[in-house]
Amino acid sequence: MRTFLAIELPRSVRDQVQQIQQQLQSYLRSAQADGCIRWTPVEKIHLTLRFLSETNPEQQKLITQRLHELVTQFAPFSLFITDLGCFPHWREPNVVWLAMDGDLKALQQLQVQTEGIAQQAGFPAEPRAFAPHITIGRAGRNTDRARLRHTGVALKNFQPESTVATGIELVKIAPFIVDQITYMQSELRPEGAHYTPLAHSTLTNQK
Numbered sequence: 001m002r003t004f005l006a007i008e009l010p011r012s013v014r015d016q017v018q019q020i021q022q023q024l025q026s027y028l029r030s031a032q033a034d035g036c037i038r039w040t041p042v043e044k045i046h047l048t049l050r051f052l053s054e055t056n057p058e059q060q061k062l063i064t065q066r067l068h069e070l071v072t073q074f075a076p077f078s079l080f081i082t083d084l085g086c087f088p089h090w091r092e093p094n095v096v097w098l099a100m101d102g103d104l105k106a107l108q109q110l111q112v113q114t115e116g117i118a119q120q121a122g123f124p125a126e127p128r129a130f131a132p133h134i135t136i137g138r139a140g141r142n143t144d145r146a147r148l149r150h151t152g153v154a155l156k157n158f159q160p161e162s163t164v165a166t167g168i169e170l171v172k173i174a175p176f177i178v179d180q181i182t183y184m185q186s187e188l189r190p191e192g193a194h195y196t197p198l199a200h201s202t203l204t205n206q207k
Contacts, residue, residue, distance in 0.1 A: 002186040003055040003198065005067070005114050007047040009134070013176050017081070017098065018042040021136055024096075024158060033154035036147055037096055037137040044195060045134050047079075047100065049114045049181065052123055059121040060183075060198065066117040067181055067201040073113075074203040076179040077106040085133070086152060092145075093152040096137035102175070107132055114181070179203050 009017070021039050028034040055063070079102035086093035100107070111130045119125060139148055183199040 001055055001060070002053055002188070003060065003063075004051040004184050004186060005049040005063075005118075006182050006184050007049065007178050008180075008182050009045060009047070010176050013081070014042045014045060017045055017134070017136060020084075020098070024137075024155070027158055028151065028154055031154040033147075033151040036139055036143045036151040037093070038140050039137045040135055041192075044193065045136065046182075046184075046195075047132060047134050049111050050118050050126065052118055052121075055121075059123075062121050063117055064183060064199045064201075066120060067114075067183060067199065070113050070117065071181060071201040071203045071205075073205055074106065074110055075205045076177050076203050077103040078175055078177055079103065079107065079132075080175040081134070084155065084158060086155060090152040090156045091149050093148065093155055094139045095135055096155065097133040097135050100132040100134070104132065107178070110178075110181075 021042070024037075025034065025039065028037070052059075052063070079100050081098045082101040083099040085097050085099060087095040087097065108130065111132075115126060115130075180200050180202045182197050183201070185196040185198050187194045187196070
């Protein structure tokens with residue numbers, strides 16, 4: 001069973017993300033740069049803290065127990081969506097994402113602790129630095145690379161409607177409170193990944 005640890009987004013935030021996706025789709029059509037990106041269904045969008053891959057029952061039990069212990073150390077905190085970006089870079093936008101801002105210190109501390117739980121459960125250390133973001137789209141398989149580069153240039157120049165923007169930096173939108181961690185199962189299906197919550201752990205420290 002493939003599992004991961006994540007922060008789920010409130011419905012109101014997902015609705016705003018969906019509006020940004022729609023703006024991007026319309027903008028890319030007008031720039032003749034559409035067709036390369038598969039947009040993530042809004043109900044699947046989340047902030048991943050730690051992807052764990054294949055997880056056996058003993059590991060699942062340990063992770064669930066450690067999460068319930070961990071959340072007693074954290075109080076709810078606030079985040080909001082900010083910059084648009086791409087991995088690995090604008091010239092090759094294999095992943096289109098929106099960055100997070102707000103109480104990043106609390107988020108970083110929470111992620112460090114979830115990384116510790118993963119290692120306690122026997123998973124190797126994550127080699128990449130944590131970059132808080134939500135994935136809103138991915139390049140389609142077998143996408144023409146020249147066309148994908150054209151799409152990346154267009155994305156870099158995108159300015160959202162109904163916001164004040166400098167370059168690609170979005171104004172603070174969709175503030176929300178992080179008050180729980182979700183332990184999630186990921187099933188790979190022909191129509192795409194399917195996510196099922198295994199456990200919810202609520203942040204309970206009132207400080």
